[in-house]
Amino acid sequence: MINFLNYWKLYLTISVSVIVFGLFAIWQWGYIYSIDFIGGTNLEYQFEPTIKEASIQKALADKEIEIVEIEKRSDSQFYLRLQAIDEQTELNLRTYLESENKTKIEVIRSETVGPVIGAETLRKTASATAIAIVGILLYVAYAFRNFNFAVAAIVALFHDALVVVGLYSALSYFFGAELDTLFVTALLTTMSFSVHDTIVVFDQIRDYRKRFGTGNIEEFANKALTDTMVRSLNNSFTIMFMLLALVLLGGNTIRFFAITLLIGTITGTYSSPFVATPIAVWLEKVRK
Numbered sequence: 001m002i003n004f005l006n007y008w009k010l011y012l013t014i015s016v017s018v019i020v021f022g023l024f025a026i027w028q029w030g031y032i033y034s035i036d037f038i039g040g041t042n043l044e045y046q047f048e049p050t051i052k053e054a055s056i057q058k059a060l061a062d063k064e065i066e067i068v069e070i071e072k073r074s075d076s077q078f079y080l081r082l083q084a085i086d087e088q089t090e091l092n093l094r095t096y097l098e099s100e101n102k103t104k105i106e107v108i109r110s111e112t113v114g115p116v117i118g119a120e121t122l123r124k125t126a127s128a129t130a131i132a133i134v135g136i137l138l139y140v141a142y143a144f145r146n147f148n149f150a151v152a153a154i155v156a157l158f159h160d161a162l163v164v165v166g167l168y169s170a171l172s173y174f175f176g177a178e179l180d181t182l183f184v185t186a187l188l189t190t191m192s193f194s195v196h197d198t199i200v201v202f203d204q205i206r207d208y209r210k211r212f213g214t215g216n217i218e219e220f221a222n223k224a225l226t227d228t229m230v231r232s233l234n235n236s237f238t239i240m241f242m243l244l245a246l247v248l249l250g251g252n253t254i255r256f257f258a259i260t261l262l263i264g265t266i267t268g269t270y271s272s273p274f275v276a277t278p279i280a281v282w283l284e285k286v287r288k
Contacts, residue, residue, distance in 0.1 A: 004225045004273060005218055005281060011274040015159060018267075022166010029173035034180035035081075035113040037122050040068060043080040043090065044108035050076035051101045059097050065089070077108065084112055125184050132188060133157065136195050144202055148283035153198045156276035160194045161187060163267040168260060175256075182257040190264025197232050197272035202280065204228055217284045225273045236269040 035042055053070055056078060060067050066083035073079050085093075090112075094105050113121075133154060141150035164187055171177040204224035209215070243265065246258035 001219075001223050002226050002229075003222050005222055005278055008278045011278065015271075015275060019159070019162045019166060022162060022169065025166055025169035025173065029169055031169055031172045031179040032176060034178040035084075035111070036180045039084050039113050041080075041082045041085050041090070041110075041112040043082065043110055044073070045078050045080065045094070045097075046106040046108055047076045047078070047101075047103045048106070049103055051097070051103055053078065055101050056080070056097065059093065059100060063089070063093050063096060065093065086112070121181065125181075128184075128188065129191075132191055136191070140195070140199065140202075143199070144206055146206075148287060149202050149280050152276045152280035152283060153195055153202070155279050156198055156271040157191050157194050159271050159275050160190055160264060160267045164190055164260060164264050167263055171256065171259065177256040177259075182254070183260055186257055186260035186264060189261060190268055193265060194268035194271055197235075197268060198276040200228050200232065201225060201272055201277055205277075205280075217281050221277050221281045225277060229273065232269060232272065236265055239265050 053072060056070060057067065060080075060082070065085060067080075068083070069079075069081040071079040071081075090110060094107070097103070098105055136157065137150050137154050140153045141147050144150070168177060168179065168183060172179065177183075201221075201224050204227055205217075205220050208220040208223060212220075240262060243258050243262040247255060247262065250258055
């Protein structure tokens with residue numbers, strides 16, 4: 001048996017350091033929000049022959065369209081992030097660009113979300129997260145007949161969520177990752193993955209209590225972690241290898257989604273034995 005809980009101060013230092021860095025990143029850098037949340041229009045044009053970025057800026061200024069961002073994706077491909085415009089305005093812009101610059105445009109992507117829909121998406125995201133947290137709390141409390149285990153699982157869940165949202169702010173600042181609905185999907189998936197591993201450890205602790213009585217909760221926890229650690233690592237490495245393949249070989253659309261899932265998988269694997277279990281043991285000791 002390995003005495004994992006003997007190193008709880010190390011686990012606390014690691015968790016606090018990562019979370020503080022994440023909170024600093026959110027405060028200092030914030031996020032680049034996609035049109036899913038703030039509304040707007042995303043356009044991706046392929047020009048043949050290519051034109052200069054200044055020509056696109058001039059056309060947008062002539063059409064009095066507000067520019068949020070222009071990014072050159074390749075020699076002839078540009079990504080435009082604009083204020084929300086309708087289909088007719090987009091068609092007029094495209095026609096104007098073609099006539100003024102003697103070029104042909106292929107539309108790679110065109111999507112528009114109004115600001116009202118963006119605000120509604122934000123509200124639904126908050127609601128979905130709250131419902132997931134309450135549901136997990138009630139399920140764990142009922143399944144183990146132990147409210148301390150439920151509280152420990154929720155604390156670990158918040159730990160994982162803070163790590164993911166904090167590090168994503170750094171990704172947004174350094175690599176231009178947009179906060180979109182794919183990020184929300186990855187965050188909710190991380191929460192469920194975190195609780196899944198935690199339940200495995202708690203179930204092993206409950207099994208020891210049934211077999212040997214209440215006994216020493218710290219000893220049971222160390223035994224449970226020793227028994228489940230290899231299984232958890234094997235399961236997590238399988239997921240991580242798949243996500244690494246998506247990060248390296250996937251397209252731009254899903255790359256940051258895969259990176260977010262990868263971060264969530266790592267922190268979920270870490271938090272179950274090194275956050276949730278020490279907190280559960282501490283709460284059980286306090287109760288006694």
